Amino acid sequence: MTLVLSSPAKLNLFLAITGRRADGFHDLVSVAAPLEFGDTLTVELRPAGFSLECDDPALEIDGTNLVLRAAQAFAEAASWTGGAHFSLQKRIPMGAGLGGGSSNASTALLALNQLAGGVLTMEELGTVAATLGSDCPLFLQDGPVIMRGRGESLRVPPPQAIDRLRGRRVLVFKPAFGISTVWAYRQLAAGAPASYLPSVAAETQLMTWMDDATAPAEELLFNNMEVPAFTKHIALPVALECLREEFDLAPRMSGSGSACFAFLPENAPVAAITARIRELWGAEAFVTETRLA
Ligand SMILES: C[C@](O)(CO)[C@H](O)COP(=O)(O)OP(=O)(O)OC[C@H]1O[C@@H](n2ccc(N)nc2=O)[C@H](O)[C@@H]1O
Ligand SMILES: Nc1ncnc2c1ncn2[C@@H]1O[C@H](COP(=O)(O)OP(=O)(O)OP(=O)(O)O)[C@@H](O)[C@H]1O
Incomplete structure (x- = not known):
């Protein structure tokens, strides 16, 4: 079984960093929106183990890559023993503030959860995503979100706000x-x-x-x-x-x-x-x- 998913970039339309927390992270209030533009992540079900290939040689494809870190975190959280091969077509520039790596991680989580038969709820996926990066949870949503906390606390804006975006x-x-x-x-x-x-x-x-x-x-x-x-x-x-x-x-x-x-x-x-x-x-x-x- 193979899934081909789009892994969108995001924009922070509104971003207020409000202060530094005791844990070293910052609190923020942001409105972020995914874009139609992004990477493509192809995920093939395998009996066991995770592997990754990417068309951009600048990106490390070892265990530090957020796709493989997400896969590992999913397997642990869901007690899933299956495996997958990921193929990442990279278009989102890096070091851009467009959330490329975070998006890839959350797209990998969504793909694996689908391949595993929906074993985790969206709330559980959100908890796993937050362990991978502050921007990861927003990519589990499919439209504009209000971010608070260090970015992991999300709310969907009211319809009259979404309609303007x-x-x-x-x-x-x-x-x-x-x-x-x-x-x-x-x-x-x-x-x-x-x-x-x-x-x-x-x-x-x-x-x-x-x-x-x-x-x-x-x-x-x-x-x-x-x-x-x-x-x-x-x-x-x-x-x-x-x-x-x-x-x-x-x-x-x-x-x-x-x-x-x-x-x-x-x-x-x-x-x-x-x-x-x-x-x-x-x-x-x-x-x-x-x-x-
Ligand atoms: C600037 C934004 O893109 C706005 O959405 C995000 O806050 C960045 O989030 P991110 O790239 O997912 O960041 P993480 O991977 O969670 O953290 C990387 C580093 O950025 C700093 N960091 C990140 C998020 C946050 N709310 N406060 C922080 O101080 C911390 O030093 C942390 O060690
Ligand atoms: N799948 C991945 N795609 C992109 N970068 C990755 C990935 N996995 C790990 N990284 C590492 O994360 C670093 C930053 O990634 P990315 O480009 O997503 O951040 P960014 O543009 O600063 O976005 P933001 O700060 O909004 O999350 C990269 O330089 C790279 O070393």
Whole structure:
């Protein structure tokens, strides 16, 4: 039996890091949305053992890969003795804040649970996902989610909020360099408390957008992880300012970066915007047009 699953990238449309916890992680309030764009994970049932191949030679395919770590965690949680071979077609750039590895892990969990006959509930899968990474649980949902805690505590937004997000056309673009999530969080900790948005302010900002059914998705956009990224990599704010001025876009960074995104009006000159990004960041910049799933 073989399953072919899409493993989507995500965007943090709203991301407020609110403070550092005793366990070293940070509390956050975020609205994240999966994209139609992503990797493809093919999973073949095997009698025993887990193996992985990937078309991107830059990615380690040993036991440190999140796909194999997810498989191991699933087998333990479900007491499942079966095996699987995974084939990963990688499109999501790494070190981007697009959650590629986390998505692969959760897609592997969903695939194995299906192959094993649905032995774990969605709640149990969520618990396993949270042990693999703070961003993993969000990829068990198939639409926009509100994240709290360190990212593992999820709620589905009300329908009038989802309606303003789902299907929105978006351009996602990333310079050749990536940003380490650990580095970004360390920078925030070093700039405490000014680097954090207090949780009351974050919740108020989110609720103000949520309660105003006339406020477009653009008015939700916020990310206080931009500060350390933009301070170190001046090419990021320079490009976003150009896109604001020249194309009237409202671009932001996703997660800990370095990928950025902008919602596109249906008549947007995508070829000209793409050309401008490549002029600013070089031909090796990653650019893709997609939609919020
Ligand atoms: C920036 C975001 O993408 C926003 O959605 C996520 O918070 C990142 O989550 P992630 O990549 O799944 O991160 P994890 O693999 O859980 O943790 C990697 C490291 O990032 C830091 N980390 C992560 C998540 C969090 N809420 N607080 C943190 O301080 C910790 O130093 C941790 O050791
Ligand atoms: N299947 C995988 N796909 C991508 N990266 C993986 C995978 N397994 C392990 N990793 C490791 O995780 C690191 C970060 O992965 P990824 O690109 O998903 O993070 P990111 O872009 O910073 O996203 P985010 O911080 O939003 O989770 C990679 O550099 C890689 O070493």
